[in-house]
Amino acid sequence: MSVASPPRVAIIGAGFAGIVTAIKLQRAGIDYVIFERSEGVGGTWWENRYPGAETDAASHLYAYSFAPYDWSRTHVRRAEIQEYLEHVAESFGVMDSIRFKETVDSVTWDDASCEYVVQTAAGESERFGFVVSAVGLFASPKFPVWPGLEDFSGEVVHTAEWDEALDVTGKDVAVVGTGSSAAQVVPTVAPHARSVTVYQRQPGWVLPKGDRDFSAWERRLFSLPMMQRLNRVRLYVRQERREWHGAVFRAGSRMNRRWENKARAYLAEVFADRPDLADALLPDYPFAGKRTVVTSDFYPALLRDDVHLVPKAVVSCTSTGIIDSDGAERKADVLVLATGYVATRFLASLQVRGRNGIDLNTVWGPDPYALAGLMVPGFPNFFIMYGPNTNGGLTVSNFEHEADFIVSQITRVLRKGKSQVDARGSVVSAYNRWVQHRISSTAWVDGSNYFASSTGRIVTQWPEGAAVYALVLLALRRLGTRVS
Template sequence: MTVTAPTALRRDRLVRALDAANMPSLVAVLYQLTGDRTWLQDPYRPTRSRGMDDNDGGGFAPEVADIIRAAALDAITSGRPPALPSPTGDDLVEMISAAVGESVPPEFAEMVAEDMGFTHAPAPTQTPCDFSVVVIGAGVSGMLAAIKLQEAGIEHIVLEKNSDVGGGWFENTYPGAGVDTPSHLYSYSFAPRSWSTHFGKRDEVWQYLSDVAAEHDLRDRIRFDTEVDSAVYQPDTQSWTVTTMDGDTLTADIVITATGQLNRPKVPNIPGLDAFDGPIFHTAEWPDDLDLQGKRVAIVGTGASAMQVLPAIAETVGHATVFQRSPQWVASSDVYFEPIDDDVSYLMEAVPLYRLWYRVRLAWNFNDRVHPSLQVDPDWENPSRSINAINDAHRRVFTRYVEKELDGRPDLIEKSLPDYPPFGKRMLLDNGWYAALKRDNVTLVTEGVASIGPDSVVGSGGHVAEVDVVILATGFETHKLLSPIDIRGRSGVSIKDFWGPEDAHAHLGITVPDFPNLFLTCGPGTVLGHGGSYITIAECQVRYIVDLLRTMANNNIGSVECKPEVEQDYVRRHDDAHSRMIWTHQGMDNWYRNDAGRVVSTLPWRIVDYWNMTRHADLDDFDVESARR
């Protein structure tokens, strides 16, 4: 690991940049550059982050912060290589723990070391093989699969139903659309970006993906405006026949699905839905020519997209009526609205170690840090409000935040406080939601929608809102994985019938018995419910798949099919883990669970656990056939 040579640094520019530094990240950089253990001890040890805040000040008194900055300036401009160029193991855990202000379990060292580049996976090599791959989808996962297949020298083509890359980030153009994961974390590990904001909005996120596609020449290998109708496995030839909606057919040895879980809008069957005279649409299908100036608007739902839409349109519309079936827990962020300072961007580019340590801290705060608090304490006395002592403390913190943001509006406080435990649904970040609710031209109705008339929306409790526009913020068909594609395996049975209408399951969320040479990304049980960046999970899955394809090529294997008992064991462990977690808590209603109460969407494991599970593919998990070609 190297830092920029001192000759490339302007000392005065660096001084200014260091004034804007995240101090806990800077302490870790300082120790790595110098090896001086003084920087891991008081008074130079940062405090613990509060919630999901950046903790830029680190809890340091101004005079202590000045000492740290001065020492960092000297270390960065000294010209000396880092004293600890590639910390691993206990040394790295100690450094991470110091940076985040709390103890980090030792099992995180290996994953973090690889993500930071302190240990290296084998360099990509071309794998001699004569099989081909069809990737379905060119969103985050499909792009990643194409990049890694290219590095491995494996022939492939990507079929994408849209006219460009990006998946959901191409499709969702509604006002306020953006990430609720920090931008520097919502990035491929191998493709950093100088982000303009801490939480990227849709246009910048899509531009990032577009730039990655250009850098890797992905568009040359993508067939756009091509939606897949079916994929049928041919046992005799150990291959798949993929048919598009246009009737074209392709033959491939391997199929990788990258269709995601948030790509098919869920439109409820509301009486009168087709009778409305004005514009009515799902957030994922926002009209390009829509004019909301002075209009009366109904927003159906209060999930993530609704919470982004309302603050973005509140100043434009004449009046907005929000229909809420149940309130959401919302967390604060001290940097949600803040642009990333030019000084910070300069520091990340001039001192690569700083960017790495800043990302590590984000990963800890937004990923596995909260996972232990999501385990149900069977002896907890207040299961209706929380699941354990830590979760109850979270409830108090979030409740105080709601009360502070809605101070003076007891009516809104009563409507906005959930009656279920925090994290029972995906935790949302406040992007101006509460400020928008307090506006005179916004009405929050605590009713579902019973019916829609030509110019009105009627709530289940009788509230009638006369409106000009209806916005359906009603989520996606998350349980109908791979729909509407008809995928048929060795036995000829459709995967829809194999799973049933909403009970998908797969070993590691990646591979399914009776479907040889079919690999899923963003499969069942792999959505992150406890926070973090899905891109991390996508990288785990694609690494596993490409590792297995390399093994097939190197051993003249024609097909691999997950053994039923392997998948059954994984699903049993998956369900058992969920039975002790918050998402199966009594009374919970979330999109992670199907109607039978089984959690279909969410990962029960910590990210570090899944990283280890998917690090290498084990051929013993598969029934293997030698290649017949």
């Protein structure tokens, strides 16, 4: 049975992944609609408005290959990234196809019509031939369950849900966590707060970012698309050398030791006069065991007289303060939860039902899996961007390759006059055995990180570089799927 022509595609999310998919579909002449729960484009860069939010990646890499931009810095801040995505959406005619402030609650496959029924939070439903989830990996903030947290009388804010009206001027601020978001918040709020106390459960490896503003002549130079593309290639090759065959992720490898030594040298340099801080900030696990923090501002901020590091976990709260694992209480007016996301709960905010009404999260259990992160057998015409085991490498480049894969599958269905495409179960099983085998020799398996599910299986990370992922997607276009 063929889907009524022309079939439409529902894209859920208007961040980097959703926008590039829309552009690729548009070029292929395929109709689409984007559902976006927020008021604007940007995805995580619309939602994450905490002070100091910026990218770890170089700006010329953290952009679409086909859409160069006049970036102001080597590594740009949240507002500029969000402006870039608005610019791209408008320039490529995507904006008119976005339905803002529309949250998708569920997508349900109709076996009879070979379509998905997309249900929104407003109670409206609509049918689509294909669905692309572009909700991202970091969509569900992780909240602690400390005793007494609900009794804390001060202001509590998670970095993922920052209140822009929050004023920390002259206040005692407690920041829980020392990951990437905390490393950006602390240096930004410290000059305004009366004091900042940073609670560290486990230190992370930190590398200097080396970020700066582009000079006027650099901006003129990079205004030439060819020069910006050449710089992008240079940056791409540099990162691929580091991640080729997952070298930097494998504890004890020459590349891994090289970067660990860089991190150790940076730690020793900044805290040459504070051996107590140097000791407290030195990880006891191999480099890359958890996400590396890339910042040139966090370590210097910890040297301020009004910033205090507590290398202890938080265990509870009182109405006026925070209690650490040693039982010490410290007063606070503002509590900042830089506690990250529940990254292993893919599609936690979306119910997906496939053939015969099967529920995707039920099929997954605690260990999500997919064909190259994109397709799960039994859920035809449904694609997941930034899905299981795709985190890492060059994120935006990966999104472009994923979008190409999706468009190739849809056009294949249409060209053959068929109604659906599904992942081959045997290929999915073999592929995921290979991925887990590659992961088994990385530092991730022994690290305390957000990569592992409750069973200990690493379900978020890609163990190779971007080039290998692109080649895998090309190979799986036919080998990994079946059209019917």
